[in-house]
Amino acid sequence: MTDLSAQPGPALVSPAQSIYVTSPAMKRRNAAETRFRAYGLVAIALSLTMLALMLVTIFRDGTSSFFQARLGYPVELSEKVLDPKGNRNRDEMAKVTTVGYGKVLAAGLMAELERQKIDLGGLKPKEVAELISKDAAGSLRAMVLADPALIGSTIDASVFAAGRIDGYLKGRVTLESAKLDSNISPEQLHLADRMRAAGLLGSGWNWEFFTNPDASDQRPEAAGLGVALLGSLYLMILVAVMCVPVGVAASIYLEEFAPKNTLTDAIEVNVSNLAAVPSIVYGILGLSIFINVLGLPQSSSLVGALVISLMTLPTIIIATRASIRAVPPSIRDAALGVGASKMQTVFHHVLPLAMPGILTGTILGLAAGLGQSAPLLLIGMVAFVDNHPSVPVEGFLDPATALPVQIYTWVTRSDPAFVERSNGAIIVLLAFLVTMNLLAILLRRKFERRW
């Protein structure tokens, strides 16, 4: 003990000093910490800026797709044109094509313009008729065939204006661009101005955007998300039904029952690897197995769901296993200690505690699946689908498309009206995803328990 003072220890770097004085080393440490905080703030600010930029762009370009230019005027459904025989027989009426209905619509518009004494600006009737969407005749025909009693009466028609007119109201088409455009002339735009002033032309909320199927290149104004929304909904239902039981059962088995050996390790590693396989590879797999070998119908939600299930399963398994592993072992001991069987332990105690994690992981996995487009392209869900899939179960086999694929299809088309629509579709997709994530958070809150 006595030689403690005699033997000096290793010399300390900073000699005894007042604690009011910050040592140089301390200053360096503090500076490092300040720098690190700054890096972190910059990183967060950058990512937030990017996110904001993306959202602003999408909303700026996409919100307008929820509104659509429409023409409203009385149309006389002339019996002479629409039902030449005059017997209201649907089969015979069906012989009148959309051309006939187009004529009726054009005639109605011309009559209304004349009645309101609107100057045609030297446009021929054919050019005036171009202001009406090519889709309008088809809708009117469907309406009349559904209710032949309408023939002979005069109805207040509300039909889509042509895509260029819609673009003009939204500022996408200008008088300058119209000069170079073979589809529209400045005179037609001037007429549209006058019609707007007279109340014939206006813009309104576009429900058809959510219900209509896709439309051809010539009539972007009629294109809607109906088939894609239904398709995505069917996909989600099927993926949830196929993935959740399989994924949760596989995770429980791997985590709680499987013997710890090389085979289990190999399965574990490969499940993780599967999560990293590019999604397009799953698409090829789906094409070659589900369609070519098993002969399931192309473009159907069922095949799409099978492919997306394959992709989502590893994610769900990984999330579920992580949350099962997070349940404290003391709970398992407690249950085993009172004589619960392995399965009772898992189902009475482990699963309820792991539930919030499982639900969150599953919903986030499903959300990721919802955003997939590449595998769906390969199994034909990119096709132009004009008819809504019917109600389940048969509807699962009908051709459909999905939101991300619809976005892709629209972006690839040349008419800028479709770009607007794809931005609108992105907003719908984002709303879908945000809803699912909110659901995940809510479920997590609801099931969270302390121990």
Next chain:
Amino acid sequence: MKDMRMESRVQSAVNKIEARKVQVYYGENHAIKDVDVNIPDKAVTAFIGPSGCGKSTFLRCLNRMNDTIPVCRVEGLIQLEGEDIYDKRVDPVQLRAKVGMVFQKPNPFPKSIYDNVAYGPRIHGLTRNKAELDEVVESCLKKAALWNEVKDRLHAPGTGLSGGQQQRLCIARAIATGPEVLLMDEPCSALDPIATAQVEELIDELRSAFSVVIVTHSMQQAARVSQHTAFFHLGHLVEYGETGQIFTNPQDPRTESYITGRIG
């Protein structure tokens, strides 16, 4: 100390558990070597010894909790009332209802106090109706000296109780399956002195109905609650005898070193 010696004269006629030449391996590691021990009925047996000596491992062999550890291997003979508990015909799940266990850290289920106690009877189908179950829950909570504190909030979460109350709840849960043996793995090590005193008192009362085996780090605790004490050291059962004799007149020099604080 005088009282203690008085107590130790209480002899139990029957051995509840008999262990012969028990070996436990964790993979390559030989954790328990040649342990022979007789655990009497209606008495408290304490396992003492320094950390890592294998007393908890041996305790977990008695209700086959070690089965849940894949690398663990048990050899030798452990008999519960003359029946080999490692026999092929024995279902460990059924065994654990007869040999209950209380753990070091209070681990109530994150359910209500009532459901914690009722869980065992429910899964083993010990009661026919709600009224019987209520009765079992009440009597077990009374035996665990917890009834008066929780009778007004049986449906409050068990995890909301204090540490000592939680541990008594775990004891109530363990005795609710009607066990014959109660294994306790350092049941007081996470408790404060007052809660410890309550649990020790409870253990003393439980002795009338069960064969109790308790692992403890505290020699005072072993001296206070047990009638028989086994001293484990490095996987060996060094000395086993009446508690009074172990603490006052140890035969083995290692036991003496441990109880006088020189090893451990």
